[in-house]
Amino acid sequence: MMPSARRAYDAGLVAAFVASALLFLVPQFFFIRQSLLPNLSPGIVGDTISLDNYRAIVTDPFYWGVFGRTIALSAVSVAAGLALAFPTAYLLARIGSRVVRWLIVLLLISSFVSVVVKVLGLTLLLGTDGPVVRALRALSFGLWDVRLLHNDASVAIGLVQYTLPLLVMILFGVIQNVPPSLEEAAVVHGASDFRAFRRVLLPLLWPGTLAAALIAFNMNMGAFTSAVLLGGGKVLTVPIMIQRKIILETDYPNAAALALLLTLAVVVMNLAALKMRPAAVAATRAG
Amino acid sequence: MSSVTLERLRKRYRDVDVVKDLDLDILEGELVVLLGPSGCGKTTTLRMIAGLVQPTSGHVRIGGERVDHLPARARNIGMVFQDYALFPNMPVRENIAFGLEERRAPRERVRSRVAEMLALTRLQEFADRYPAELSGGQQQRVALARALAYEPRVLLMDEPLGALDQRLREDMQREVARIQRSLGITTVFVTHDQQEAMALADRIVVMNAGRIEQVGRPEQLYADPQSLFIADFVGRTNRLPGQVRELANGVATVALRSGRSIRARAAGIVRVGDAVVCTIRPEKVRLAPNDNAGDNVMPVTMRRRSFMGSSVDLAVEDSTGAEMLVKVAEASAHVPAVGDAIAVTFRPEDCLCFPAPAA
Numbered sequence: 097m098m099p100s101a102r103r104a105y106d107a108g109l110v111a112a113f114v115a116s117a118l119l120f121l122v123p124q125f126f127f128i129r130q131s132l133l134p135n136l137s138p139g140i141v142g143d144t145i146s147l148d149n150y151r152a153i154v155t156d157p158f159y160w161g162v163f164g165r166t167i168a169l170s171a172v173s174v175a176a177g178l179a180l181a182f183p184t185a186y187l188l189a190r191i192g193s194r195v196v197r198w199l200i201v202l203l204l205i206s207s208f209v210s211v212v213v214k215v216l217g218l219t220l221l222l223g224t225d226g227p228v229v230r231a232l233r234a235l236s237f238g239l240w241d242v243r244l245l246h247n248d249a250s251v252a253i254g255l256v257q258y259t260l261p262l263l264v265m266i267l268f269g270v271i272q273n274v275p276p277s278l279e280e281a282a283v284v285h286g287a288s289d290f291r292a293f294r295r296v297l298l299p300l301l302w303p304g305t306l307a308a309a310l311i312a313f314n315m316n317m318g319a320f321t322s323a324v325l326l327g328g329g330k331v332l333t334v335p336i337m338i339q340r341k342i343i344l345e346t347d348y349p350n351a352a353a354l355a356l357l358l359t360l361a362v363v364v365m366n367l368a369a370l371k372m373r374p375a376a377v378a379a380t381r382a383g
Numbered sequence: 384m385s386s387v388t389l390e391r392l393r394k395r396y397r398d399v400d401v402v403k404d405l406d407l408d409i410l411e412g413e414l415v416v417l418l419g420p421s422g423c424g425k426t427t428t429l430r431m432i433a434g435l436v437q438p439t440s441g442h443v444r445i446g447g448e449r450v451d452h453l454p455a456r457a458r459n460i461g462m463v464f465q466d467y468a469l470f471p472n473m474p475v476r477e478n479i480a481f482g483l484e485e486r487r488a489p490r491e492r493v494r495s496r497v498a499e500m501l502a503l504t505r506l507q508e509f510a511d512r513y514p515a516e517l518s519g520g521q522q523q524r525v526a527l528a529r530a531l532a533y534e535p536r537v538l539l540m541d542e543p544l545g546a547l548d549q550r551l552r553e554d555m556q557r558e559v560a561r562i563q564r565s566l567g568i569t570t571v572f573v574t575h576d577q578q579e580a581m582a583l584a585d586r587i588v589v590m591n592a593g594r595i596e597q598v599g600r601p602e603q604l605y606a607d608p609q610s611l612f613i614a615d616f617v618g619r620t621n622r623l624p625g626q627v628r629e630l631a632n633g634v635a636t637v638a639l640r641s642g643r644s645i646r647a648r649a650a651g652i653v654r655v656g657d658a659v660v661c662t663i664r665p666e667k668v669r670l671a672p673n674d675n676a677g678d679n680v681m682p683v684t685m686r687r688r689s690f691m692g693s694s695v696d697l698a699v700e701d702s703t704g705a706e707m708l709v710k711v712a713e714a715s716a717h718v719p720a721v722g723d724a725i726a727v728t729f730r731p732e733d734c735l736c737f738p739a740p741a742a
Contacts, residue, residue: 280435281468283455285529286485295481299472 131352138346149353159337159354163361166333169248169323170316173255174309177263180256182305185267190276200268207261211321215254218326222250246328254322259312266311270304302373310366317362334358385446385536385569386411387432392441394427401427403593404441412567414560416580419590420616425573428590429539432571434458445536456485461530461568462539466546467522469514475525476501476510482533500528503562520551527562538563538570544579556582577617581605589613610651611737614662621668621707623661624739630655635736637661641701645679647734658739663729665696665710670719671728679731683707685723699727 131149134142153159188196222228222244232242244250274297282292320335327336334354341351387409394402402424409415417425430436432443434455443450450458461482469478479500483493501507504524514522523543530538540559544552560583563570574580580587581601589596589604589612597609601617608614615622628644629636635649637659647661671680683699686706695718697709709727711718719725 275466275468277464277466277468278470280455281462281464281470281529282481284433284435284460284462285482286456286459286533287481288456291485296470296472 127352128356130349131356133349135347135349139348141349149349150357152350153353153357162332162334162337163357165248165331166317166335166358167361167365169252169255169331169333170313170319173252173259173316174313176252177256177259177312178305178309181260181263181267181308185264186271188264189268189271200265203261203265207265211258212325214257215322215325218250218254218257218322219245222253222326245326246330248331250326251323251331251333254326255316255319258319258322259315262315263308263312266308267301267305270301270308273304274300306369306372310369313369314362314366317358386444387537387569387571388442388444388447389428389432390442390444392428392431392443393439394424394431394436395439400439400593402431402438405593405595407588407595407598409569409571411569414563414570414572414583414585416572416574416584416587417590418574418577418580418584418587418616419596421575423590424593425575425590426541429541429571429573432537433460433462433539459533459536460539461533461535461537463523463526463530463541463543465542467514467526467543469522469525469529471514474511474513475506475517478514478525479528479532481529482535486533488533496532500532503531503565504528504558519547520555523547523555524558527559531562531566531568536569538568540570540572542573542575544574545576552579553582559583581617587617589616591616608650608662608735611660611662611740614650614735614737618664619708620662620664623663623705623707623734625659625661627653627655627657627659627736634731635659637736639681639701640705641681641703643681643701645681645734646731647736648732650735651737653736653738659736660739661734661736663734665708666694667733668707668709668727668729670709670711671726678728679734680726680728681707682724682726685719685721685725687721688718699725 129145130141132145132147134144134146134148136142188199220226224243224245226244229242229244232240236242244253278296278300279292282296283289287295318335319333320339323331323333324336324339327333329336335358338351338354338358341347341354387407389405389407392402392405392407393400405424405428407415417428419425427436431438432445434450434453434457438451445458445460470481473481476497479497480493483496488496497510501510504527506521506524506528509517509521509525514525517525526543543559544555547555556579559572572580572583584601586598587601587604588598591612597604597613599607604613604617608617614620623637623639623645625637625639625645627635628638630649630653633649634646635653636644636646638644639661645661653659681701683701685697686700687698689696689698690713691710693713694710695713697711697718699707699709701707707727
């Protein structure tokens with residue numbers, strides 16, 4: 097390339113970088129600033145900077161409850177999601193068949209379907225007259241008044257459904273990277289299946305599994321659509337609270353403060369989780 | 384140490400018998416090599432001994448005791464895998480200790496056995512390295528040490544040297560032989576490399592399409608192959624297709640495609656008129672003075688020569704364009720120039736006559 101063309105090319109790269117940075121940073125700035133301003137009356141924002149919005153949230157037990165519920169629902173859903181995704185991904189990774197590739201592609205395509213559509217399917221499935229509820233009622237001879245819509249359980253089910261394809265895809269990749277001969281070697285050299293899992297497979301899969309779990313957890317913490325549709329307004333999570341502040345109360349500063357606290361909570365929990373090392377993994381270096 | 388016996392061992396995948404009713408006795412302390420082309424069932428056989436593959440029918444006995452129903456971990460077998468399968472999350476020391484720890488050996492015994500194994504495989508200075516920090520040959524030795532640490536009854540090795548370069552491969556062959564002899568452990572070694580098989584084996588089991596073609600000492604297989612497949616697969620050989628004209632006292636007179644007749648030892652069941660393939664080892668072919676008379680003299684044209692160090696390989700071509708390889712000791716004075724018309728000859732008893740494979 098000619099020197100001048102080279103310079104124009106470099107300038108183009110820098111311009112794109114600056115534009116991206118601005119697109120990311122400028123809204124954040126206004127968003128953070130908003131969270132520090134007083135809400136005078138619905139829609140009217142003052143201009144004195146203070147931490148009052150944060151103080152109001154942090155000192156209100158109601159918000160502690162909302163945060164607690166959000167974290168609990170997210171964590172339980174991650175645990176349930178992993179419990180389903182791990183064996184599934186293991187099976188897919190170890191079958192070693194051509195069909196598996198297509199199954200993964202299908203999974204990927206399905207993840208492009210809007211959450212609204214998927215949740216609609218779940219609503220029909222879990223509704224009072226849906227097959228699941230009817231089956232459970234029949235099995236308990238009508239003694240158990242099963243409700244699977246508009247409660248914590250339905251939200252958790254929705255979150256699992258929301259993150260499951262991603263968990264399976266990530267874990268599939270992680271498990272595929274561990275050659276089956278390692279498990280065979282463990283077993284031939286005298287380990288039980290469980291010991292082979294604990295001493296060989298788990299330490300090797302741990303970093304990838306932790307990453308998958310954190311991604312799913314973060315998705316759950318920010319999940320709005322499935323929570324609002326399956327919770328039916330009865331299950332209050334932080335994203336739903338934010339939406340209410342904005343739409344129902346027109347209280348932008350408070351919504352911004354809530355959003356920032358949610359982000360902060362997620363960041364802190366991620367950093368803490370990255371330090372986690374179960375005993376079996378402790379002696380292990382990433383391969 | 385224990386003997387290994389395979390009784391009518393069969394493995395069927397879908398509709399294909401990968402291993403077909405295999406019978407084999409491996410003696411205590413013996414190093415047996417399963418040799419064959421890829422897909423011949425040798426690895427499947429090894430994995431059935433290990434307990435990683437369940438036989439469709441037949442039995443595996445170790446030390447006379449049936450082990451078919453024992454899981455792999457209960458068979459007390461050591462195994463070296465093709466890709467080594469070292470645990471990447473453990474240093475060398477822990478890899479070697481793995482089998483002992485899984486057997487709940489006392490701490491002191493684990494320590495002393497690991498030290499012995501490190502010494503045996505000359506890995507002392509690498510004890511605290513991770514597998515990723517070792518060369519291929521070193522990883523190979525760790526895999527061997529790990530497989531031997533808990534004094535298994537049998538050692539299985541699945542193409543363990545396949546990933547190494549030629550030089551290292553030969554070093555490791557010596558190393559494996561040395562260690563195997565010093566421990567006297569019954570060993571089953573799988574390879575598709577006939578040179579490796581010859582270098583290592585007490586006995587070679589040549590497999591083809593799920594069956595045993597021939598079992599024997601390396602010299603036996605080389606000198607007295609019982610089928611064209613063996614003659615072809617074990618060592619290098621020249622193939623001369625033709626038709627039997629006469630048969631007397633086990634010596635066949637065979638008309639070759641070039642129109643020449645040669646005399647060869649009938650090694651398989653052949654009759655007059657049969658299509659046959661005669662085989663002759665390159666080192667059994669000699670250059671003949673260029674008179675066209677005499678037994679088994681073939682006029683040929685010199686095509687290529689390759690210097691092999693201790694010998695010279697000559698590629699010669701007959702009138703039909705069929706190529707033959709001739710190996711002459713380097714010292715054997717005069718080597719013809721490329722393009723020369725020469726003649727080659729061989730003794731009838733060195734030339735084996737087999738029925739031609741069905742086309």
